[in-house]
Amino acid sequence: MKKWTTLAVVLALPAGAFAAVPYGSMPPGFDPPPVRAKPIAGVYNQYWYNYKADILEAEKELVSDLRHATDREDRWDAWDEWTVEVTDADKDYVKEMRKKGYRTGRVTVGG
Template sequence: MIFRKLMIGMPAAALAVAPAMAMAHPSGNQDHEPILTRPIGDNPDNYWYDYLTDIREAEHELKKDLRRATDEEDRRDALEEYRAEIADANKDYKKEMRERGYHVGRVTVGK
């Protein structure tokens, strides 16, 4: 809660951090859902800051879990948990934005 209150007063700084977060994956690979680098509708509201917090927490947990891993199974479990947390954060954020009238979708061009 304190982190969220601090971030509300500095949206430009938070937006500058987001692209760096999306590029700095602790696992070294990117076999998970893409991490958003800017808020939907360019609206940096509390839901956006919650999303950023969820992503940071997932990355922190992954780093911690990988440091403690003793075998390949531990590493796979850590990465699976990370992928699930990223997917959940994306789902929750996109759902909130849809409920507020922002369209979240994908455009496909082709046959």
């Protein structure tokens, strides 16, 4: 199935169609990567929707991995894998947006 077809199916599903990510079950001391809520420069394009699809897939996989975890190490591995996938999706998204001439915002405090 092509990525655009998959995306159309994902966007057509109701919000409750995906299993909720159990952020409350995150291991103590675990530092999750940020997940973007808004696209870079407010531009909704194929790269933004690819990013969102990648995040949804990572979350779906996390829920499945946590469901099948049998011990603490399995749970940590699931969260670590999720972190890698989310970070990779963000890097890919930022890279593509930079190619198109968009930059992520940076705030500097002080001189």
